[in-house]
Amino acid sequence: MSERKLPPYSVLMSVYAKDKPEHLDVAITSMARQTVPFRDMVVVCDGPLTEGLDAILSDWEWELDGRMRIHRLSENGGLGPALAAGLPLCRCDVVARMDADDISRPNRCEVLLQKMVSEDLDLVGGAIEEFDRRPGDMGSVRAVPLKKADIDTWLKERNPFNHVSVMFDKRMVEEAGGYQPFPWMEDYWLWARMIATGCRCANVPDVIVDVRVGDGMYSRRSNMAYLESQKKFFSELREIGLISRFDQVKAIAQRTAATVLPTRLVKLAYNKLLRKRGASS
Structure with missing residues (x-):
């Protein structure tokens, strides 16, 4: 990595039916307003979602204009399998993790x-x-x-x-078995x-x-x-x-x-x- 230029990064998030739409909206907002913007965000739907959650994702998919990728799993399999499915879809070598109900502070990724x-x-x-x-x-x-x-x-x-809170090198994660x-x-x-x-x-x-x-x-x-x-x-x-x-x-x-x-x-x-x-x- 360059000592002067910050590398681009992806965001990896998993959401499931029991998450609350208003919490998901705030979580995505906190990442969309980072002082250093992400290149792309991958959201893994861990099984079928509620109408409210789907509506939030639809709104953000439009708002982010191609920077959000939604990957849907047919069944709820848990956090590990969901993140394992989403990681290969992240376009950047650096990936920031985010949960669907927490709030990143504005300069977190910077x-x-x-x-x-x-x-x-x-x-x-x-x-x-x-x-x-x-x-x-x-x-x-x-x-x-x-x-x-x-x-x-x-x-x-x-x-x-x-x-x-973490950010990691995608290749290192994959080398360790993901x-x-x-x-x-x-x-x-x-x-x-x-x-x-x-x-x-x-x-x-x-x-x-x-x-x-x-x-x-x-x-x-x-x-x-x-x-x-x-x-x-x-x-x-x-x-x-x-x-x-x-x-x-x-x-x-x-x-x-x-x-x-x-x-x-x-x-x-x-x-x-x-x-x-x-x-x-």
Whole structure:
């Protein structure tokens, strides 16, 4: 990548029937108003959508005048398969991920592109601020490690990237095997495989995306299927040499505890230990 010129980029988004039309509209708007515009946006419809969602996509397809590509899947298969189907349709080597219900801050992509170019990175993300009804109403920031050494350490216990914040080199993702089916863990598993194959990565300290959250984020951690997926995940991490047996046992013990605790205590623990409080900026 040139040290002076920012490369063009694509946006990759998945939407499914339970997403809300008004949230989708705001999410797309936030990407359409970036200080550095995208070259194209690929929206994967993960199964049939509601009339309201289809109407929003139709409006934006007209508004973006050829820069939006809509790819429809006949059945809902989950985030991993949806993103795997959409990635080859992205026209640029650099791809920004976006969710259908979150809000990117106006300079998000400019900040990430500058970081990628200046440090010759394959993967870069940033901090997110969680909100309930409107951005800033919770003051809860999920910060992430900034440097590669710290990312490697975080990887042993928790996801070192906020998926909705990332921008990556499409070719590096494809070389690592791309998005693969892995319930609740698609992005974490992708980062792990990329890092195992020599990915150059970092995070910026800036809050670059406002993310909607709800109690479902915490209650899923009381789901036995979620725990089984976590156990398999850390077993796979050990298999590819990223963690030790001790790291594996520790991570699974932590997640088992989260599964048996009441949801309100899980929520309290995550907010106290893994989030920092601060005003929206």
